[in-house]
Amino acid sequence: MxxxxxxxxxxxxxxxxxxxxxxxxxxxxxxxxxxxxxxxxxxxxxxxxxxxxxxxxxxxxxxxTKEALVRALFEEDLKRRQEVAEKALSNPDPWEGFVEFLVSMTGDLAENRGLHEVIMMGSHSSEPIERARGGLRPFLGELVRRAQESGQLRPEVTPSDFPVIAHMLSAATQFTQGERPDIWRRYIEILLNGLRQRPEDPPLSTPSLTDDTVEQVMGFRRPPAAE
Known part of the structure; x- marks a missing residue:
């Protein structure tokens, strides 16, 4: 150059x-x-x-630089993810709002390897991207809370479960090596059936990951507190 x-x-x-x-x-x-x-x-x-x-x-x-291109491409994309979360929170049915966000978010991550690396692995991070990544967590926490309070989401589920779910669905898509990029849709249906609360279901016996573990694995750097 x-x-x-x-x-x-x-x-x-x-x-x-x-x-x-x-x-x-x-x-x-x-x-x-x-x-x-x-x-x-x-x-x-x-x-x-x-x-x-x-x-x-x-x-x-x-x-x-490549970092400048990554920032230009994914900062805007992360903002759109927050807009999707806000729309999901406005859904009067807490379960439908939860599903709407989960399907949209995990689908994007399963079908877009670059976005998956930016959000889930902290690749090519920058302060605006860190803020956008961190900004998604409160929305997810509120979506989980609403769905659980409505009695439709299993009470053992925590927000820290969803990065793992996103990895699982992305792995399913990569497993097909381009033959079935939409296969994540099948497995999210199976997962949603498992996430939904039913009186006859036994409780989950294995605890979820802690928030600290998830942040460490995902490479989160907490943005500095506003003065």
Missing amino acids: TDTSRGTSAKDEGRPLRRDAALNRERILQAAHEIFGRRGLGVTLDDVARHAGVGVGTVYRRFP
């Missing part, structure tokens, strides 16, 4: 891009979404450039 490409990127910042530059940026983001989704975050900017059909210099002018 040359000093010229760095300078161009800095000069573009804070002002509207020309139409051709804006189209290139969108093409790069779309290509990154597709290739990160299929192959994860191990791909290079050269890989993204080839997939987008642009020169690698064009990618570097818009995104001087």
